[in-house]
Amino acid sequence: MFEPQKIFIGIIDFFAILLPGALLVLLVRDEAAKRFFDHGFYYPGGTKGWLIFGGASYLLGHFVFLIGSLTLDRIYDLLRKPTYQEQIKRLAKGKRLSFLPFRYVSRLFFKDNADGPVTRATGIKEFYLDPIEASSSINTFQWSKARLTFDQSEASATVQRFEADSKFFRSLVILCLITLALVGSEWIYNSGKVVWVALPVLAFAFWRYVDQRFKATNQAYWYVIALEGKQESALRKESVPVGPSHGGGVVFRQRNNRVEYLLVEAKKVAGEWVLPKGHVEPGEKITETAVREVREETGVWARVKAPLKQETFLVDGKTIIVEFFLMEAVEGRLDRFVSNLEYRRSRLFRRWIEYERRERIWRELKQAINEAKYDETQSLLELADKNRRKLTPVSRS
Numbered sequence: 001m002f003e004p005q006k007i008f009i010g011i012i013d014f015f016a017i018l019l020p021g022a023l024l025v026l027l028v029r030d031e032a033a034k035r036f037f038d039h040g041f042y043y044p045g046g047t048k049g050w051l052i053f054g055g056a057s058y059l060l061g062h063f064v065f066l067i068g069s070l071t072l073d074r075i076y077d078l079l080r081k082p083t084y085q086e087q088i089k090r091l092a093k094g095k096r097l098s099f100l101p102f103r104y105v106s107r108l109f110f111k112d113n114a115d116g117p118v119t120r121a122t123g124i125k126e127f128y129l130d131p132i133e134a135s136s137s138i139n140t141f142q143w144s145k146a147r148l149t150f151d152q153s154e155a156s157a158t159v160q161r162f163e164a165d166s167k168f169f170r171s172l173v174i175l176c177l178i179t180l181a182l183v184g185s186e187w188i189y190n191s192g193k194v195v196w197v198a199l200p201v202l203a204f205a206f207w208r209y210v211d212q213r214f215k216a217t218n219q220a221y222w223y224v225i226a227l228e229g230k231q232e233s234a235l236r237k238e239s240v241p242v243g244p245s246h247g248g249g250v251v252f253r254q255r256n257n258r259v260e261y262l263l264v265e266a267k268k269v270a271g272e273w274v275l276p277k278g279h280v281e282p283g284e285k286i287t288e289t290a291v292r293e294v295r296e297e298t299g300v301w302a303r304v305k306a307p308l309k310q311e312t313f314l315v316d317g318k319t320i321i322v323e324f325f326l327m328e329a330v331e332g333r334l335d336r337f338v339s340n341l342e343y344r345r346s347r348l349f350r351r352w353i354e355y356e357r358r359e360r361i362w363r364e365l366k367q368a369i370n371e372a373k374y375d376e377t378q379s380l381l382e383l384a385d386k387n388r389r390k391l392t393p394v395s396r397s
Helices: 004-036 046-080 084-092 099-109 116-132 140-151 155-180 190-229 286-299 333-348 364-370 374-391
Strands: 247-256 259-264 277-279 303-316 318-329 361-364
Touching: 004 155, 004 247, 046 099, 046 155, 046 190, 084 155, 084 286, 084 303, 099 116, 099 364, 116 140, 116 190, 116 247, 140 155, 140 190, 190 277, 247 286, 247 303, 259 364, 277 286, 286 303, 286 361, 303 374, 318 374, 361 364, 364 374
Parallel strands: 247 318
Antiparallel strands: 247 259, 247 277, 259 361, 303 318
């Protein structure tokens, strides 16, 4: 059957190799002819010239394509590592934050919820492949594409179209880098004009490559998630695990030889100070919930140090179980400066925009206990301080 989408994808894949190779041949053709032919400038015309041009373009295009897959794909993975969700996972494991500039470069390309679809799709993949011990043998994107190939050919073609576009712009980025590397040499004429053309094309092509690759992966995840939600699968009938429905943290920091604890204003009662906590999202570990809720409610990044205890609360007539963790604020000076700016901005525009982050205070243990209204909060603060002392080595003079 005639399938226009597959023809379009094939054309894009072909030009992702041929077009960058052809542009590279045009840039270096004359100088290459002078260098490799003893009798000076030589480049045949007619059919022979076109055959040489096409063959050289195809060959160099494959080299450009290979360099792009080995370099830019790794750069893309590095950009994905400092995302918001990845920072939550790092802190939930007790690690530190990624370097701040890397995080802000990542935020230029990816939103805070960028990892949501892959997390859900990974959970679906593991559900089906764990029983045959094959979950680690294929990554989530490749599994999603394979499943769409079997179940939804049109959806698979859409993903392949985004993927083909990303490959084209990936090769274009490498071509621009090669061109800039040759600037100033005899291979490139009118170097000044070439730079003014290559630099903006490089920036646009790289941005477009990241955008199209992100769309390709996310589109595959969205299709798999929608497909799973549409059908009555065993995954939907799986029983909900019994355990804590909420996660929270008792956060401390050490400043000027003082230990302070973090309290946040209650959502519904002004002037009532509580510990940050929130509901566990699907596919989320309880430690990740604690990190995420502390960040969302207070604007503070904190890493998990140790489990504390479970507490039972009555909220709006419902009983909820919250697991609390001892957590340490890990923000450096620059992180604190940026966090304070965001916090003040949220307070300034609170009248017009509804923000999740609420009033927060840092207090030493006795002051924090006095500020806390509930007995459970007070006992958790005391327990956290006791556990913190066990974790913190005693300095000997």
